[in-house]
Amino acid sequence: MASAANANLNAVRETMDVLLEISRLLNTGLDMESLSICVRLCEQGINPEALSAVIKELRKASESLKVRKLSPNTVT
Amino acid sequence: MATLDQKSPNVLLQSLCCRITGKSEAEVAHQFQYAVRVIGSNYAPTIERDEFLVSEKIKKELLKQRREADTALFSELHRKLQTQSVLKQRWSVLYLLLSLAEDPRKPSSRVGNYGALFAQALPRDAHSTPFYCTRPQSLALGYGERSVGLSATVGSSGISSLGVYTLNGPTPTPQSLLAGHPPQSAAGGGQPLGSRLAWTLPANCSPSSALAMPATRQPLVPSAPSTRVVRSHRDGEVSEAALVRDILYVFQGIDGKFIKMSAQENCYKIDGKVALCKSLRDTSSRLAELGWLHNKVRKYTDARSLDRAFGLVGQSFCAALHQELKEYYRLLSVLHSQLQVEDEQGVTTCTETSLTLRRLLVWMYDPKVRLKTLAALVDFCQGRKGGELASAVHSYGKTGDPQMRALVQHILSLVSHPILNFLYRWIYDGELEDTYHEFFVASDPNVKTDRLWHDKYSLRKSMIPSFFTMDQARKVLLIGKSINFLHQVCHDRTPPGKITPVSKSVDTPKDAAELLTDLEGAFQGKIDAAYFDTSKYLLDVLNRNYLLLEHLQAMRRYLLLGQGDFIRHLMDLLKPELVRPATTLYQHNLTGILETAVRATNAQYDNAEILKRLDVRLLECMSHYLRVFNFLWRAKRMEYTLTDIWKGQMCNAKLLKTMPELSGVLHQCHILASEMVHFIHQMQYYITFEVLECSWDELWNNVQRAQDLDHIIAAHEVFLDTIISRCLLDNNSRSLLNQLRAIFDQIIEFQSAQDSLYRSALEELTLRLQYEERKRQREEEGQWGVTAEQEAEEKKRIQEFQETIPKLRSQLRVLAHLYQSIVQHFLVLLMTSYDESLRFLSFRLDFNEHYRARDPRLRASLGANRGRRPSNI
Numbered sequence: 001m002a003s004a005a006n007a008n009l010n011a012v013r014e015t016m017d018v019l020l021e022i023s024r025l026l027n028t029g030l031d032m033e034s035l036s037i038c039v040r041l042c043e044q045g046i047n048p049e050a051l052s053a054v055i056k057e058l059r060k061a062s063e064s065l066k067v068r069k070l071s072p073n074t075v076t
Numbered sequence: 077m078a079t080l081d082q083k084s085p086n087v088l089l090q091s092l093c094c095r096i097t098g099k100s101e102a103e104v105a106h107q108f109q110y111a112v113r114v115i116g117s118n119y120a121p122t123i124e125r126d127e128f129l130v131s132e133k134i135k136k137e138l139l140k141q142r143r144e145a146d147t148a149l150f151s152e153l154h155r156k157l158q159t160q161s162v163l164k165q166r167w168s169v170l171y172l173l174l175s176l177a178e179d180p181r182k183p184s185s186r187v188g189n190y191g192a193l194f195a196q197a198l199p200r201d202a203h204s205t206p207f208y209c210t211r212p213q214s215l216a217l218g219y220g221e222r223s224v225g226l227s228a229t230v231g232s233s234g235i236s237s238l239g240v241y242t243l244n245g246p247t248p249t250p251q252s253l254l255a256g257h258p259p260q261s262a263a264g265g266g267q268p269l270g271s272r273l274a275w276t277l278p279a280n281c282s283p284s285s286a287l288a289m290p291a292t293r294q295p296l297v298p299s300a301p302s303t304r305v306v307r308s309h310r311d312g313e314v315s316e317a318a319l320v321r322d323i324l325y326v327f328q329g330i331d332g333k334f335i336k337m338s339a340q341e342n343c344y345k346i347d348g349k350v351a352l353c354k355s356l357r358d359t360s361s362r363l364a365e366l367g368w369l370h371n372k373v374r375k376y377t378d379a380r381s382l383d384r385a386f387g388l389v390g391q392s393f394c395a396a397l398h399q400e401l402k403e404y405y406r407l408l409s410v411l412h413s414q415l416q417v418e419d420e421q422g423v424t425t426c427t428e429t430s431l432t433l434r435r436l437l438v439w440m441y442d443p444k445v446r447l448k449t450l451a452a453l454v455d456f457c458q459g460r461k462g463g464e465l466a467s468a469v470h471s472y473g474k475t476g477d478p479q480m481r482a483l484v485q486h487i488l489s490l491v492s493h494p495i496l497n498f499l500y501r502w503i504y505d506g507e508l509e510d511t512y513h514e515f516f517v518a519s520d521p522n523v524k525t526d527r528l529w530h531d532k533y534s535l536r537k538s539m540i541p542s543f544f545t546m547d548q549a550r551k552v553l554l555i556g557k558s559i560n561f562l563h564q565v566c567h568d569r570t571p572p573g574k575i576t577p578v579s580k581s582v583d584t585p586k587d588a589a590e591l592l593t594d595l596e597g598a599f600q601g602k603i604d605a606a607y608f609d610t611s612k613y614l615l616d617v618l619n620r621n622y623l624l625l626e627h628l629q630a631m632r633r634y635l636l637l638g639q640g641d642f643i644r645h646l647m648d649l650l651k652p653e654l655v656r657p658a659t660t661l662y663q664h665n666l667t668g669i670l671e672t673a674v675r676a677t678n679a680q681y682d683n684a685e686i687l688k689r690l691d692v693r694l695l696e697c698m699s700h701y702l703r704v705f706n707f708l709w710r711a712k713r714m715e716y717t718l719t720d721i722w723k724g725q726m727c728n729a730k731l732l733k734t735m736p737e738l739s740g741v742l743h744q745c746h747i748l749a750s751e752m753v754h755f756i757h758q759m760q761y762y763i764t765f766e767v768l769e770c771s772w773d774e775l776w777n778n779v780q781r782a783q784d785l786d787h788i789i790a791a792h793e794v795f796l797d798t799i800i801s802r803c804l805l806d807n808n809s810r811s812l813l814n815q816l817r818a819i820f821d822q823i824i825e826f827q828s829a830q831d832s833l834y835r836s837a838l839e840e841l842t843l844r845l846q847y848e849e850r851k852r853q854r855e856e857e858g859q860w861g862v863t864a865e866q867e868a869e870e871k872k873r874i875q876e877f878q879e880t881i882p883k884l885r886s887q888l889r890v891l892a893h894l895y896q897s898i899v900q901h902f903l904v905l906l907m908t909s910y911d912e913s914l915r916f917l918s919f920r921l922d923f924n925e926h927y928r929a930r931d932p933r934l935r936a937s938l939g940a941n942r943g944r945r946p947s948n949i
Contacts, residue, residue: 008162011160011161011162012162014156014160015157015160015162015163018153018156018157018160019157019169019173021149021153022134022150022153022154022157022170022173023173023176025138025146025149025150025153026134026137026138026173026174026176026177026178027177027178028173028176028177028178029176029178030173030176031095033095034092034095034096037088037091037092037095038092038169038172039163039169040088041085041088041089041092042165042168042169042172043163043164043165043168043169044085044088045165045168046085046115046168047115048168048169048171048172048175049171049175050114050115050117051115051172052171052172052175052176053114054089054092054110054111054114054115055092055096055176056176057107057110057111057114058092058093058096058097058107058111059096061097061107062096062097062098062099065097
């Protein structure tokens with residue numbers, strides 16, 4: 001029972017490793033945690049197209065936020 | 077699966093948002109909401125769910141980046157992944173990674189993808205409603221931002237709102253923008269109008285480019301001077317952007333901020349108080365016309381689409397208008413989205429593609445023409461329905477402008493679709509399902525079946541669409557009427573499909589459109605085919621089962637006295653009845669006599685069906701036939717009477733030779749009788765040959781040639797009319813008929829006069845013979861033949877008889893004189909008759925100019941007035 005759960009856990013870890021490697025290869029910019037969230041979402045049948053769009057938008061938003069924070073003096 | 081616990085997607089999404097933006101849950105509420113919406117609205121993936129395809133794409137992507145080693149590495153990893161059974165949606169994960177992939181050599185191009193996404197999201201909501209929901213940019217948009225372009229005080233708010241855009245705006249990098257134009261507000265004030273025009277009138281002016289615009293948007297043209305902002309900095313003047321926004325609302329019939337519906341002038345007007353340069357004011361009022369047109373069309377459809385009594389054709393018309401309006405709204409939504417995008421890009425976008433009034437003017441030109449046509453149609457169709465409406469639409473299709481024609485044709489095909497449906501139901505099934513009285517065939521439910529052919533169905537002239545000819549409409553009416561006649565009167569239960577092969581009916585408006593383009597060809601052909609088949613079938617049924625032609629012939633033979641032996645025999649039998657007064661005639665006696673006549677003559681060989689209908693009817697049934705029959709019967713009876721007169725003369729001539737004192741009277745009688753015989757013979761000849769036979773031949777030919785029941789009915793009516801007018805029974809020849817009647821009366825009088833003459837002459841003759849006989853008898857007995865007393869008595873009686881002769885003579889002379897004067901008058905009337913055959917009759921009656929010699933009137937009319945139409949007599 002325990003060994004079966006263990007094997008399962010191993011398999012999951014291995015899968016995640018492989019995925020992370022692919023993600024790195026493709027230069028997606030996802031870290032381990034985001035990736036695992038994404039994988040879980042995908043497994044629940046969410047449209048990957050939409051998900052990728054959301055991630056891109058989120059990045060854009062945070063980026064522009066940072067930009068604004070970095071350069072408040074240039075505006076005024 | 078143990079670690080992939082089943083948290084709800086929302087929770088996962090929220091943690092993803094936090095993770096990527098690096099903020100707390102409260103801070104990312106906006107983003108989270110947006111994410112939920114996007115994912116919710118894009119639930120079904122648009123791509124192939126094929127892992128192999130996705131992996132191939134990844135490899136291609138890597139190869140494109142010239143990373144062959146990495147490609148190999150990916151293949152290896154992918155193979156490893158396939159051995160694991162943890163993931164069920166491998167393609168999905170791989171696809172996600174692929175779409176997030178970036179070329180490491182091109183740093184931070186993460187923003188380029190939005191156009192495609194926008195283009196994909198647009199068609200879903202391409203309506204007039206605002207569409208903030210699915211657009212990625214709307215993530216953090218507040219409503220406050222929308223007022224940027226509207227307010228006249230942008231001067232102060234412009235800069236502060238700048239930051240808000242750039243937070244979410246896809247393209248701009250604010251540093252470069254602001255660095256490039258630090259003195260923007262100062263320098264822009266003097267921007268000349270001309271250069272602004274130059275910027276705003278680029279090459280791509282067609283409306284279709286508006287659709288493509290969001291995708292092809294340039295990130296930024298830094299050197300472009302932002303005239304929009306410039307204008308808004310002028311004090312008191314409304315910016316063009318604000319006007320554009322207003323105009324877009326006005327297009328939908330909503331009052332804008334500056335442009336409002338003016339009730340008393342019935343048009344959209346710019347608020348007079350708003351300071352605005354004249355050209356802008358001009359342009360916007362020209363654009364605002366669209367709003368007015370839109371309102372007009374909209375008002376019509378709104379008012380009518382729920383009105384059920386408006387009928388199917390009207391509903392189709394409304395639907396067609398709606399379709400056009402929908403197209404219009406689609407265009408407006410595209411314009412709106414364009415405006416939206418510009419708002420988000422804010423001050424920076426005075427690019428070649430931004431919305432200006434002038435550009436709108438160009439783009440909206442075609443829609444305006446369309447709306448104008450629609451509004452004109454709506455005006456013209458006000459208060460019309462059914463076929464009338466279709467006619468109205470059709471009349472608008474007669475234009476030289478191909479675009480207008482296409483538009484009207486399209487509407488017409490929709491509008492005429494229900495009419496064609498009615499039509500096919502009618503000509504193939506004979507059914508009329510026209511609840512709202514839109515079809516051009518009307519049915520009167522109060523008419524019973526015996527008047528079905530004549531009165532039940534009629535044409536509604538106003539409802540005949542103008543693209544049908546009157547002839548076609550009449551044929552259509554006839555086809556359905558024939559079918560109904562067959563069903564209800566003939567009780568013929570043949571399914572309509574067997575009478576005429578039903579061609580495909582119109583199922584879609586497209587079929588209707590095709591038919592409309594070929595009205596002369598296919599449509600006419602269809603109607604003709606149905607017409608011929610149905611009419612032919614009806615005539616066949618009438619001839620075969622109902623012996624129509626035989627009945628016609630029977631009427632000719634029995635009612636119009638065509639069957640000579642029968643009529644003669646009937647008259648022989650009826651002679652004792654006919655001399656009695658009319659009140660003593662009884663139907664049962666007459667029926668018996670008729671039966672006898674039928675059995676004794678050739679009529680017995682006639683069809684039983686017809687003989688069944690031979691019956692005695694006193695003064696009822698078909699009035700036309702009755703009148704003609706009466707006339708013919710009377711003429712026939714005169715002939716018969718004269719025959720009797722002649723017979724009496726022949727029989728008595730020899731007997732009365734012994735009475736020389738009578739010879740003068742008898743001679744008078746003979747002359748008068750032959751005059752009458754001549755007259756009646758000519759009359760009979762005229763009636764039989766010139767009137768009856770000729771008309772009958774014509775009728776028979778027409779009936780043989782007839783294509784439908786109406787033709788037969790018409791031919792029969794013509795036949796009856798001709799007979800009636802030629803037999804002097806119509807109103808025009810009433811005086812002629814009176815003369816003729818008087819002549820007939822004279823004949824009867826003459827008959828009775830001659831009868832009494834013969835009676836007294838024969839009596840006298842027998843008395844004389846008896847006297848002679850007695851004288852001889854006594855002489856044989858050896859007595860005196862006569863005594864003086866007897867002789868005196870005899871002499872006295874002879875004397876008395878001879879004294880009556882001059883009285884008789886004078887009576888006859890009066891009779892003859894009267895008769896001749898009537899005939900002369902009749903001849904005068906004939907001479908002046910309009911009918912040629914009647915004038916010929918007068919020649920025959922007076923062939924030896926006997927009457928002409930006597931009557932100066934005849935001489936005058938024969939000479940001077942011949943051939944003229946003397947209306948003065």
